[in-house]
Amino acid sequence: MSDKQKGILLESGTNELEIVEFSIGDNKFGINVIKVKEIILPVPVTKIPRSHPTIEGIIDIRGEVLPVVNVAKALGYPPSTHPEQDKFIVAEFNKTKMVFHVHTVSQIHRISWDQIEKPSDMYQGLESHITGVVKQEQGMILLLDFEKIVVDINPASGITKDRISKLGNRERSNKKLMVVEDSPLLRQLIQDTLSQAGYTNLQFFENGKEALLFLESLRHSKKVLEEVQIIITDIEMPQMDGHHFTKRVKDDAELSILPVIIFSSLITEDLRHKGKQVGADAQVSKPEIAELVQLIDQYIL
Template identity: 75%
Template sequence: METNKGILLESGTNELEIVEFGIGKNKFGINVIKVKEIINPVPIIQIPHAHRNVEGIIELRGEVLPVVNVATALGFPPSEHPEQDKFIVAEFNKQKIVFHVHTVTQIHRISWDQIEKPSEMYQGVDSQIIGVIKLHGEMILLLDFEKIVVEINPDSGINVQQVKKLGKRERSNKRLVVAEDSPLLRKLLHDTLSEAGFQYLEFFENGRDALNYLESLAASGKVIENEVQLVITDIEMPQMDGHHLTKRIKDHTGLSKLPVIIFSSLITDDLRHKGQMVGANAQVSKPEIAELVLLIDEHIL
């Protein structure tokens, strides 16, 4: 079945829709806007010496796509009823990937503030969980699909070497605010932006915390342009997403002049208009860190 793109939400509402799917008895979710379609399994061609989480490749309407076994990636046992399994065809980070899951049930419309950040007690540094949704007496775990893909292909992640090729730049007096929920990506962004010459970096785990910080600066009577020169935000974050954060900044009289760059795996030709609608100054697809640095330079000169 194809997902109904007509149900996608307006930008900046802080809402999202997730496709609920099952692995064993556990329920998981993936953002609808990452999903191209959901199909029944088709024959898979195995690839010699492939990563253990990659089952092989399939051909879908002329495209050759890798198939990732989500159960294997999560350390779960195989499907008890493989004849009922489903393939989720997804697109993000400028690539298409097929995720092999056990069941696909329904689509839920929720608010980002319904998604709780995983506790460090059970999350751990290697966890693929980016959020917990309590819905109708059950829990749905929101998966970090980008992390699953980077574990398979590290070259698909942020690469500091891209920044080193840009050469030296003097940006040590510029202050940036970064909203990014992934601990791994926060560290990578810190390292790469530091390599690019930015020393004053304020990181926040979600859009709400970043907005509270910016609003507190504006309320203090300080000239915001002297305190922060630019905001970088992801889109998918618990509590408040990047589109809603951008809209709130651009609607705030004391913050509206701040340049905002959206840096997300969800920047595609089909979805770019969402960032434009909320007033983003620029949008960059992960993991194009060199392009991000060049755009930062352009907007804070």
């Protein structure tokens, strides 16, 4: 790898990512390299009585006890026909580590977020588990929504209204919030929880590209601060990711006044520097919605 290529991977806000390609049955899937801690050969799993059907059990990796998720079962696929090729992907997001049992792991691709298309309703019931589609000559790679798989297993691990209750009674606010989030499920959960926290004036966008075009239209009409008082953005989104979107906002003389809070499953101590490099005012790991509300209170114009 050249120094220039290494620089691209180290630099934040380039709108690029690397994905690990893996398979379940005949379908090719992808996971962001940032979420992957390591890929190992399957090891014996200790079963847990009365656990969720997609949880195979637990394994010990260097003193850490981690749950193993059978991805094929989570997606409604049959078991592997060549179990000798199976792999365990050890992943970390939402401040949680777990293991995903997949059928093969083939290669790593470096791509731009603008190469990733929004999924349609044509994926045979998979659409709710797919966050994006990468078209290649060899076929399509479907980016899997691992956060949804985890919330399906343990709803309490997601964004819930219960997390807001500890903030106590709150007044209604007329402040206008821009929320940039590609997941329909999370858009609804964020709307429900922020509304309960008093922020009912929300405008949602599915990716950074859509949100930036809207902000630029406001800039031309000199109405930026009339229509938006704060931005909350995810990181992983088709077309334009949250880091690149934040960089574009903060590099714009008229838009840079807007506070930007990154709300993502990828906020870890190892990756927090990426948000700082692009100028984010604050960063919160999903699903800490109460912490997000407190930061909105602090930063909103």
